[in-house]
Amino acid sequence: MGGKISVVGFGPGSHEHITDRAREAIQESQVIIGYNTYVDLIRDLLTDQEIVRTGMTEEVSRAQKAVDLAAAGKAVAVISSGDAGVYGMAGLVYEVLIERGWHSGDQLQVEVVPGISAIHSCAALLGAPIMHDACTISLSDHLTPWTVIEKRIEAAASADFVIALYNPRSGRRTRQIAETQRILLNYRAAQTPVGLVKSAYRDRQLVVRTTLGEMLNYDIGMLTTVIIGNASTFYHDEVMITPRGYQRKYTLDSEVQRLRPGERLRPENEPWSLNSYAEIQNRSSRDWAAEALERLQNAEMKIIDRPDVSNSTRSSAPQSTICEIAVSPGVANKKFSPSQMLLLATLAGDQGELEYTPAHQLIFRTTTDDAEKIVKELREGGMRVLPVGDVIKLKACDFCDGEKFEGISFAEEIAERLAGQSVEKELRIGFNGCAMACYGAVNEDIGLVFRKGRFDLFLGGKTTGRNAGPGQRVAEGIPAEQMPDLLERIIATYQSQAFPGERFHKFFMRMGQIEGFSYQDKPQTIAADAVCGT
Template identity: 55%
Template sequence: MSPLGKLLVIGFGPGDMEHITKRALDALAESEVIIGYNTYVDLIRPLLNGQEIVRTGMTEEVSRAQEAVRQAEMGKKVAVISSGDAGVYGMAGLVYEVLMQKGWRREDGVEVEIVPGISAIQSCASLLGAPVMHDACTISLSDHLTPWETIVKRVEAAAAADFVIALYNPRSGRRTRQIVETQSILLRHRDPHTPVGLVKSAYRERQQVIVTTLEDMLNHDIGMLTTVIIGNSSTMVYDGLIVTPRGYQRKYTLDASEQALKPHQRLRTEAEPWSLSAQGDRPLAAAPQAGAAPSMPAPSASGAAATVATQACLQAGAAVPTAPSAAQAGSSPASLAAEALGRLAAGGRLPGEANVRWSGQAPAVGAHGATAVAGAGAAAGTATGSFGKPALFEVGVSPGVGNKKFTARQMALLAEIAGDDGELEYTPDHQIVLRVPCADPEELVGRLRDERLIVMPIGDVFKVKACDFCNMEKDDAVPVAEHLQVVLGGLQAPKETSIALNGCGMACYGAVLEDIGIVYRKGGYDLFLGGKKFGRNAHAAQPVAEGIPGEQITDIVENIIAEYKEKGHPNERFHKFFKRVGVVAGYRHEDAPAGVEVNAVCGD
């Protein structure tokens, strides 16, 4: 203990007495002098017990720090208070600066203790849900002590790198342009519908919590007591809460007690192809030059991916004219595709998941599936990953919804595109997953379509599967399969969902085991809902209707999908959704017969 006094730099959290730490309470109690900004002193006044109080205004931080050091050198125990954490835009650094200017040394100078508190990014995040579950940064928009040009560079970098961003000091009575310019920068890199949380006076009497979007945020009151939290490309809103998934690429699933990847498998290089280790020893690209034009991030529904989706989806709509379906109500095919692609670009896929896309006289919807390797992309039509390397582009490729035969030209093209750096994975869905570094997704998808290949997103989408219709000899149900593929294939789903169709009553392709199964028999279609193919309680789908006329089956399935999209929880499998809601599109759920408990040989 120094013969001099002691400096206690205390962060007391958001201001609510329940969120101040015990050490902060004890530090206040043992202090003889309390030094702080007027508002902060008022917040903690109920905790004081006769200590001397030194109050100053907002812009008098230096004088507070100097006075604290002076009184501590006189032998007093002095508490310097900050809301939130004293080391995050608080008084801790300034106190050290004053001490360093005086030649202070730890071993024989005034004793200093920094008492941590809950910072605004943490307290505000807890009120919004869980928006800071992935990489995040804090940026103060106050240019009183930091040049605005420096702040702009930081906002640009954080936006391009897809950080969750917490903005401190966003606007004051005189600083009104900074938040406007910041929004403009962010909109160049992020979808306008990116979730944004505005929290004012967290855990205080006048607390206000607003969930809005990037394009709409300035229509709400934002001031000095507001913290603005802006989501990344995978952030979502659920039931009024903002949630950022733990990862762009999910190596876990939430609806099973047994994970697809065992704990010892999760850190293997092959389970995380986006990692630096998986990229090999290729040299790093040179850093971008100062002043270079900002690049656009690959994980977005905008840019090249949306362009491909828009053009291809319009082609698909022209190939099979249909009236607007329930699943498409209020949205064009292009916007629905862009919606699905934006979700896929944010991740949410397990290794090995794949999707099948419709094939007819014209190629159908193209897709984008850049993984978390994609950091900042280039503008219009190009995408680059971290350190300037091309983003890892992932798509599912198939010769058709019923056709299972790749031609030699198609296989040669896939091999050429994959090259030495990509890979091809054949899946049980008669589809090849193509993973390849790619700087121009639109050009790549165009090449695949030119060879009459179907290109599909990977992840939480609706995928339409079908048998080969006995080598196309029993083709009565082919139009229904093609129609469903055009209307529903690749749309965003709460969880990856299979719509499977068998062309005859033998049902040899296993449609009755899928989420939604359709079996064609002469005279109509039988419908099955809620199959579960895996796990100890695996079961076939529930038969809900027989003999549905061909002119009705597609509308019925589209209504089921629309209801699932509207009411399904994120990551909720269709069979669980069907059981939870009880009735879907008029079909009532019935529990599957109890299965036999089996102790699986492969593990728990």
């Protein structure tokens, strides 16, 4: 006997914005499946249901679990914030069902319960910014190629859509929002209204009203929805409004209207409409459509004309892009000189930015036509320059300002061999120059503690989350000269055998053994649920 899956969208999270049907579906279910944060948001609606909670990026396992339980006859609720059919779980549940051979007439039933999506809840807090044509674009390129997202941004910008950006920025995915701003500024004025809404209708709600040119000066993260106005959007006091167009036909400050109801749909009173234009030319809409199709089929691809940029300028001018790199004064050296800081500020310019990170690096961002020149100048200025994102980072101590210098050469050799290499998920190698380990190397993915010409090796540390803790000490007294080669082999195994997006500590646990070092289960600890779901 098949059970039932209810894919429930519960809106922004506040109880007054959860529909009655969503409440009923949750109460009717025997099992609730959801991301940790979502379970916390509806905790007050739960009774004695079985709870299956998972972390971020575990959507597929949630969908598979829901199908397994429903196939066994259970009533299951898969919960999503917002609307379950807008970047939510609804589509994925159907995809997993289809892989299992499910059809809509089968006994296993599926109901998608709609909720208030972020574009609607955030628009309500801002005023009325989506009164005209609007679209949603997710900037997450974990599942969708960035080249596809870029085309969608370009198309929406050129068509003057009001745009709601979902998943605009994360700790490791920072360049996408800056690239989006760059594209939009090719089509819209810098003063275009932009609303930033974080945690709509939740305890930590934050609403910021800014402009397209200034929006990157504010904090934008995964809990933020960015709503970008079109050419007619404006601010009135604190309200963001996109007119529908009533002012073209109506006198909004008078009860007596210029046009009577029967006159408002006449072609002469809608000179902007397709029918009006066709009538003026004594041609039908069908004729115009046929000619447009013929022209499209026969014409060569051309760049859309814009009044402020000529075609000659478009074809000859270099394309500016965002340069985003990690910069540090050295492996052991943690001190930027005044001249280096001046060089960084000069190269970043007024539109660039420098962001400090816990990895003892500055993230350098600016718009440029020649990124290679910037990298060359920074290196000539005595700085280390590395890529950002899912790469290997070496986080070394300062060796007591260089007084404990014995391990520095090994740290520099490891950095030279491994730092900046691409991996499935950002991987940090922590390097401490003595047994005090005051820089916390043992908490990183791979920890190295140098002691009198030898290394203690720690694998599988985790710096954040409810199960954060040091890595396992898998070896003591490894001769220092062997460590660079050993690390290369460990990293090569991770690079070749890790699942997509799999972090090193999970990889070590799954593999059970790397280079002869065995994973051992840690004792379970009791920890309070974190609101952020990490």
